[in-house]
Amino acid sequence: MTIVKQSFWTTIAIAVVVAAPSLAMAIGSTADHGKFEALDQQFASGPEVTRACLTCHTEAAKQIHGTKHWTWDFVNPKTGQRLGKKNVINNFCVSATPNIAECSSCHVGYGWKDDTFDFSSEENVDCLVCHDTTGTYSKKALRTPGKRKPNLKKMAQSVGPTSRATCGACHLSGGGGDAVKHGDLDPSVEHPDVFLDVHMDADGLDFTCSDCHGAKSHKVEGGRYDAKPHGNGGMTKHGKDEEHSHATCQSCHGDAPMKDEKLNEHTDKIACQTCHIPEYSRGDYPTKTWWDWSTAGTLDVDGKPFVAKDDWGWEVYNSKKGDFRWQRNVVPDYVWFNGTIRYTLLGDTFDPAKVLSVNALDGGPDDPDSRIYPVKVMRGKQPYDAVNKTLTAVQTTGKDGYWTTFDWDTAIDRGMTSVGAPYSGRYGFVETEMKWLITHMVAPADEALGCPSCHAKDGRLAAIEGVYIPGRDSNRLLDLAGYVLVLLTLAGVALHGALRVVFALRRRSRT
Amino acid sequence: MQRIYIFKRFERFWHWSQALLIALMALTGFEIHGTYKLLGFEDAITVHTTSAWVLIGLWVFAIFWHLTTGEWRQYIPTTEKLLAMVRYYVTGIFTNAPHPFRVTGLSKHNPLQRLAYLVFKLVIAPTLWITGLLYLYYNAWEAWGLGDLDLETVALIHTAAAILMVVFFVGHVYMAFSGQTPLAHLKAMITGWEEVEEEKEA
Ligand code: HEM
Numbered sequence: 001m002t003i004v005k006q007s008f009w010t011t012i013a014i015a016v017v018v019a020a021p022s023l024a025m026a027i028g029s030t031a032d033h034g035k036f037e038a039l040d041q042q043f044a045s046g047p048e049v050t051r052a053c054l055t056c057h058t059e060a061a062k063q064i065h066g067t068k069h070w071t072w073d074f075v076n077p078k079t080g081q082r083l084g085k086k087n088v089i090n091n092f093c094v095s096a097t098p099n100i101a102e103c104s105s106c107h108v109g110y111g112w113k114d115d116t117f118d119f120s121s122e123e124n125v126d127c128l129v130c131h132d133t134t135g136t137y138s139k140k141a142l143r144t145p146g147k148r149k150p151n152l153k154k155m156a157q158s159v160g161p162t163s164r165a166t167c168g169a170c171h172l173s174g175g176g177g178d179a180v181k182h183g184d185l186d187p188s189v190e191h192p193d194v195f196l197d198v199h200m201d202a203d204g205l206d207f208t209c210s211d212c213h214g215a216k217s218h219k220v221e222g223g224r225y226d227a228k229p230h231g232n233g234g235m236t237k238h239g240k241d242e243e244h245s246h247a248t249c250q251s252c253h254g255d256a257p258m259k260d261e262k263l264n265e266h267t268d269k270i271a272c273q274t275c276h277i278p279e280y281s282r283g284d285y286p287t288k289t290w291w292d293w294s295t296a297g298t299l300d301v302d303g304k305p306f307v308a309k310d311d312w313g314w315e316v317y318n319s320k321k322g323d324f325r326w327q328r329n330v331v332p333d334y335v336w337f338n339g340t341i342r343y344t345l346l347g348d349t350f351d352p353a354k355v356l357s358v359n360a361l362d363g364g365p366d367d368p369d370s371r372i373y374p375v376k377v378m379r380g381k382q383p384y385d386a387v388n389k390t391l392t393a394v395q396t397t398g399k400d401g402y403w404t405t406f407d408w409d410t411a412i413d414r415g416m417t418s419v420g421a422p423y424s425g426r427y428g429f430v431e432t433e434m435k436w437l438i439t440h441m442v443a444p445a446d447e448a449l450g451c452p453s454c455h456a457k458d459g460r461l462a463a464i465e466g467v468y469i470p471g472r473d474s475n476r477l478l479d480l481a482g483y484v485l486v487l488l489t490l491a492g493v494a495l496h497g498a499l500r501v502v503f504a505l506r507r508r509s510r511t
Numbered sequence: 512m513q514r515i516y517i518f519k520r521f522e523r524f525w526h527w528s529q530a531l532l533i534a535l536m537a538l539t540g541f542e543i544h545g546t547y548k549l550l551g552f553e554d555a556i557t558v559h560t561t562s563a564w565v566l567i568g569l570w571v572f573a574i575f576w577h578l579t580t581g582e583w584r585q586y587i588p589t590t591e592k593l594l595a596m597v598r599y600y601v602t603g604i605f606t607n608a609p610h611p612f613r614v615t616g617l618s619k620h621n622p623l624q625r626l627a628y629l630v631f632k633l634v635i636a637p638t639l640w641i642t643g644l645l646y647l648y649y650n651a652w653e654a655w656g657l658g659d660l661d662l663e664t665v666a667l668i669h670t671a672a673a674i675l676m677v678v679f680f681v682g683h684v685y686m687a688f689s690g691q692t693p694l695a696h697l698k699a700m701i702t703g704w705e706e707v708e709e710e711k712e713a
Contacts, residue, residue, distance in 0.1 A: 262556070265649065265650040268650060450552075450553060451552040451553045451556070452551065452552045452553070455543075455545075455552045456545065456552070457545055467662075468661070468662040468663040468666055470543055470544070470666060471543055471544070471545045471552055472545070473663070473666075474544060474545060474670070475667055475670075478667060478670060478671055478674075479546075481674070482670070482671075482674035482677075485674060485675075485678055486674065486677050486678055486681065489678045489681045489682060490681055493681060493682065493685040496600075496685070497685065497688075499605055500604060500605060500689075503605040503606065503607075504607075507607060
């Protein structure tokens with residue numbers, strides 16, 4: 001029976017493929033994967049597809065092995081800090097490693113369930129997650145197939161370049177759900193209009209992610225671990241050399257793209273993003289701006305976890321996760337930024353009485369590499385080791401995780417064990433903030449900020465130190481002296497004039 | 512009464528266009544400064560910088576004119592009758608005393624005016640031009656070897672000079688109505704001719 005069923009679906013698939021121009025033609029490729037023998041087979045699993053891909057793309061898996069997308073491990077050359085999704089702690093879901101079986105649903109590989117995963121395996125590289133063009137690929141469906149098996153053959157035969165949808169499957173839903181994390185990346189960016197993003201505008205320029213985040217040898221350019229708040233002194237070309245990443249505005253627009261020279265002169269201190277992304281979360285989704293883990297664990301009358309939503313349908317409380325706040329059309333915060341980010345990593349100690357910066361952005365007014373840059377500030381409270389004064393990893397998922405046991409102590413203990421860090425046995429909650437660079441959702445030029453947004457006493461840059469901003473700054477004493485001087489002059493002149501009139505009238509009345 | 516020709520055509524043109532420009536610049540300058548809202552910051556900048564260039568152009572002409580005609584001598588300060596002038600403004604003007612100074616085509620400004628205009632021309636105006644141009648070319652400082660300058664200092668000096676300019680402006684406008692008759696000076700600067708009292712033969 002299944003054979004009959006499959007052939008039925010195959011017929012439908014062929015009909016669709018025949019009716020529509022083939023993908024190869026649509027993208028102008030010289031190769032039609034639908035005609036390759038290696039792909040003309042019923043694949044039983046993901047790794048089988050990969051093996052078929054590798055018969056032609058012999059170097060692809062080896063290239064992937066060297067990327068952050070594969071290793072989740074990255075040493076920041078500027079600070080020496082060991083970053084990467086495997087290592088950092090954030091103030092959303094806190095830590096990936098203790099929950100890797102779940103979190104690896106956004107890993108470009110098959111089967112990373114625990115620390116026995118073979119990072120040298122070529123067939124475990126997941127080609128389809130990035131190169132599927134059918135829109136039917138789903139890691140979840142592949143891991144736990146229901147009745148209807150994913151049609152791997154069709155996916156393999158219609159592979160193509162990455163798209164906003166493939167990258168977006170992970171990057172538009174970071175932080176455990178749609179729109180949660182970035183603020184400038186949410187599912188509305190999959191089909192944005194020109195107002196949401198001039199470049200990705202689906203009816204206009206229709207940029208894909210890789211149009212900026214070029215990938216030579218699968219090494220995707222750009223990213224916040226090693227960010228660039230300014231250009232490199234001119235236009236660049238994809239992958240020409242890694243130093244000159246394509247993923248900056250200037251790599252296409254140059255260093256002085258504006259018609260008004262005075263505006264161009266601002267680029268020594270101000271990142272393009274500051275004026276050209278007036279607000280984030282401008283699409284159909286609000287972004288999460290507050291996550292308080294300390295209130296998690298309240299159960300309903302039946303002792304079951306529950307969820308409370310606001311009028312818009314967004315979760316404001318979840319027994320497993322605590323309190324949330326969401327915001328839409330948000331005016332960014334602005335900070336000096338030179339491209340270097342310092343994380344508070346496992347083992348770094350801090351003063352829990354103060355708000356802890358999970359990732360501090362370096363930079364300042366006197367640093368020529370620094371620009372004033374827009375950020376989303378994510379705030380919240382998260383568990384920490386109350387004795388060691390360090391952040392903690394937490395196991396939330398699985399049968400021993402917090403989301404099942406509602407027991408912080410074991411959840412933290414297991415989390416810390418899985419990352420090989422000490423746990424004192426006493427935890428607390430520390431208020432934290434984390435900065436997310438705002439660089440997508442670029443508005444059309446005429447929606448960019450005008451001068452008075454910053455050149456005003458209470459403008460957007462009111463908190464920025466170290467620069468004199470005309471219209472914002474003045475010297476109180478000088479202003480006061482000015483008022484006094486001008487008023488005295490006016491008074492003197494008025495008095496003199498009045499006396500002249502009085503004397504003239506007196507003279508006239510005498511004669 | 513006798514009419515004498517004091518202000519030549521260029522002088523009158525120069526005076527009024529400069530007056531207009533400076534009024535515009537003060538108006539827009541203090542808007543840029545954040546003292547009030549009028550045109551909006553962006554338009555204020557446009558008007559301020561455009562006027563600045565026109566004014567600079569005008570000044571180049573004016574300097575040339577002063578040098579070639581020798582009119583610059585009008586501003587050489589003198590102490591002769593200076594005290595008499597001060598006394599006149601403090602008392603004489605109220606009692607209708609005779610004006611201690613008599614304008615002629617060769618000597619257009621009374622000693623107080625000379626002094627005031629000299630301060631205007633040598634202190635207030637150049638301070639504004641120089642700091643204004645620096646302000647305008649802020650991004651070129653590094654290339655000009657002025658990297659140690661900071662914008663705040665330049666802006667504060669520019670603002671201070673602008674305040675003095677406003678003070679000068681107020682005083683100057685008032686003085687314009689303090690001639691032999693209230694409108695005599697004004698007429699002179701419009702038509703070029705000033706009415707002065709017949710000089711008694713000595
Ligand atoms: C050659 C002449 C002048 C030039 C080149 C000049 C140029 C400038 C520039 C570039 C600015 C800063 C605007 C900006 O942020 O881009 C400025 C501000 C200003 N100007 Fe001028 N200006 C000149 C003359 C004047 C005059 C005649 C006045 C007043 C009578 C004046 C009053 C002001 C004031 C009050 C500010 C605001 C300063 C601050 O708050 O920082 N300026 N000027």
